[in-house]
Amino acid sequence: xxxxxxxxxxxxxxxxxxxxxxxxxxxxxxxxxxxxxxxxxxxxxxxxxxxxxxxxxxxxxxxxxxxxxxxxxxxxxxxxxxxxxxxxxxxxxxxxxxxxxxxxxxxxxxxxxxxxxxxxxxxxxxxxxxxxxxxxxxxxxxxxxxxxxxxxxxxxxxxxxxxxxxxxxxxxxxxxxxxxxxxxxxxxxxxxxxxxxxxxxxxxxxxxxxxxxxxxxxxxxxxxxxxxxxxxxxxxxxxxxxxxxxxxxxxxxxxxxxxxxxxxxxxxxxxxxxxxxxxxxxxxxxxxxxxxxxxxxxxxxxxxxxxxxxxxxxxxxxxxxxxxxxxxxxxxxxxxxxxxxxxxxxxxxxxxxxxxxxxxxxxxxxxxxxxxxxxxxxxxxxxxxxxxxxxxxxxxxxxxxxxxxxxxxxxxxxxxxxxxxxxxxxxxxxxxxxxxxxxxxxxxxxxxxxxxxxxxxxxxxxxxxxxxxxxxxxxxxxxx
Numbered sequence: 341x342x343x344x345x346x347x348x349x350x351x352x353x354x355x356x357x358x359x360x361x362x363x364x365x366x367x368x369x370x371x372x373x374x375x376x377x378x379x380x381x382x383x384x385x386x387x388x389x390x391x392x393x394x395x396x397x398x399x400x401x402x403x404x405x406x407x408x409x410x411x412x413x414x415x416x417x418x419x420x421x422x423x424x425x426x427x428x429x430x431x432x433x434x435x436x437x438x439x440x441x442x443x444x445x446x447x448x449x450x451x452x453x454x455x456x457x458x459x460x461x462x463x464x465x466x467x468x469x470x471x472x473x474x475x476x477x478x479x480x481x482x483x484x485x486x487x488x489x490x491x492x493x494x495x496x497x498x499x500x501x502x503x504x505x506x507x508x509x510x511x512x513x514x515x516x517x518x519x520x521x522x523x524x525x526x527x528x529x530x531x532x533x534x535x536x537x538x539x540x541x542x543x544x545x546x547x548x549x550x551x552x553x554x555x556x557x558x559x560x561x562x563x564x565x566x567x568x569x570x571x572x573x574x575x576x577x578x579x580x581x582x583x584x585x586x587x588x589x590x591x592x593x594x595x596x597x598x599x600x601x602x603x604x605x606x607x608x609x610x611x612x613x614x615x616x617x618x619x620x621x622x623x624x625x626x627x628x629x630x631x632x633x634x635x636x637x638x639x640x641x642x643x644x645x646x647x648x649x650x651x652x653x654x655x656x657x658x659x660x661x662x663x664x665x666x667x668x669x670x671x672x673x674x675x676x677x678x679x680x681x682x683x684x685x686x687x688x689x690x691x692x693x694x695x696x697x698x699x700x701x702x703x704x705x706x707x708x709x710x711x712x713x714x715x716x717x718x719x720x721x722x723x724x725x726x727x728x729x730x731x732x733x734x735x736x737x738x739x740x741x742x743x744x745x746x747x748x749x750x751x752x753x754x755x756x757x758x759x760x761x762x763x764x765x766x767x768x769x770x771x772x773x774x775x776x777x778x779x780x781x782x783x784x785x786x787x788x789x790x791x792x793x794x795x796x797x798x799x800x801x802x803x804x805x806x807x808x809x810x811x812x813x814x815x816x817x818x819x820x
Contacts, residue, residue: 341385341408341428349406353388353430356398361389361436372413372431377698378748378756378763379421379781384411384431391436393512393520393556400554401518403430404810410516411814412550414454414484418491419699420781422549427815432554441557445469447533448562449509454486454555458683461485465562473565475501476682478730483683486558491779492547494732494741496597496630496682501563502735503703503778505546509534512557513545516808524559532559544803547780551818552807566632568639569596571666573676574650575623577659582625583710584658588649589629590706590737594642599628600731602717608689608728609675614747615726623661689747696750698759700766700784701743704775706733709740715769716744723762742775785819 341349346364353362363369364386374381390396403410409429416423425431438455443464450461459481465472475495477488488495492505501507510524510532523541526532535542545552576582582600589595603624607615618624631642646663653660670677689697704712709731717727728745744766748759760783767777767784771791777784789797804818 345406346385349402349408349430350386352402353386353399356402357388357390357395361391363387363389372416372425372433374424375416375419375421376696376750377419377421377781378696378750378759379424382424382426383428384425385428387431387433389433389436393514396432396434396437396514396554396556397518397520399430399432400514400516403812404517407810407812409812409815410554412454412554414487415457415482417479417483418487418779419697419701420779422491422779422781422814422817426817429812434554434556437556440464442532443469443472443562444532445472445562447531448472448564449532449559450474450562451532451557451559452486453557454484456485457482458485462683469562471565472562473497474560474562475504475507477504479683481683485560486555489558489560490546490555491549493779494734496599497563498732498734498741499598499736500596501561504560505542506735507561508542508546509559509561511542511545511555511559513553513555515553516810516813520556521553526559544807547778549780549817550814551804552813567634568636569630569632570639570643571628571630572643572646572663573666573669574627574629574646574663575661576625576627577661578624579710579714581653581658581660582627584653584656585627585649585660586709586733586740587706587737588653589627589646590733592645592649594631594645594649595629596632597628597630598733600729601626601628602713602727602729604726604728605730608726609673616721616724629663689745696748696756696759697745698748698763699743699745700763700770700777701741701779702770702775702777703734703739703741704770704773706737706740708773708775709742712742712770712773712775715773716742716766719765719769720744720746720762723765725762742770782816782819789819 368387369383372387373383409427411425412432413423414434434454437453439453440456441451443450458476461474475497477493477495489504489508492503510526512522514520524535545555576585589598603618604615633639650660720727725746730743732741749755
């Protein structure tokens, strides 16, 4: 952007937002040019901080008339490079829009703005609505709840209730031309209770990474909180034993949550910064199980059933250890509490000295889990990386998350290039098994396009052109 053009844009944005909400200084631009991943940094030309839907609307209308790219961002922890402004332009920081607008305990939803964090929701529910619960992602407390929803992320209740896009009753969205639209029941009545029986237009703004509009409010589902909960770890010694444990739990009525963690995570908790060796006698996976009910008798039955599943597997020669109650495990090793308290601080992943963190996260069929996790872990080990995996069955076992995590030195560009190649290698390992990346980085979409149904690509391209004809919204992040 030419200097005069930039100055005119800045003056117009100051008229809308005020002097303290528009930045062009080099230090601020640099701060917004990258994230913690291996993706190449790109400087925005101007950073703005709207505080209301009206301000977002006016800013987008101005950008559309000027043809200036706009990249919406909240806390920039998505690990896909999705808020890096590849084409410069305006970086729209939404963190000042941080109101919990409404909590409706009878109709089981809350309405939130983009800057509302996991800690905000947790603290409010604990204080004012202890009979309600919400799901929290495997991320620090100070990340955006709304962003995780519109990127179809996962939470600790996703086994029961699905990916976060399924939790949305409705959205308020500013379209690229500045028009404000609502989806779901709030488009018709003064309530955000659900999307049915209206057309499911939430989907136009889920997994499109800000390329179809800026979501300024979301109605997200809440759930009743049972009185009692029990949590266990089951240690599994090989791939087949872990898969049998996972499917045994899916086929039961026991869990609210199932999480699968590979062996390096345990060593990271004990302070090993780069765990590459596992003794064959040590567990290969830690399977986390939580169960809840309002009745103690039901909890006792669920726990007994868990023990029966383990006993049956052990009777078949599976390498499955008896369940360890989380409280007992934490009493022996307090660091394990970080894996069971939600929202969680994953300091063992974030504080390793190099500041770089990335992952290839995928959703795919449960039936292909063993092949996928084995191929990915062996690939990482062959390339000198700890085989860190986090996995979780979703929506009652209809699909499963397979996420491979890598830590690296972000300041070393050669190392960043190697990590890029490893992520592409992981992708090639699992795509043939039916696993599709979520929070999808642009490079993965480009690899997917040749595999997509041409009619699907044509339809999505038509939707994109209709909503954003000037192509100003987060260019390059949804390259269909």
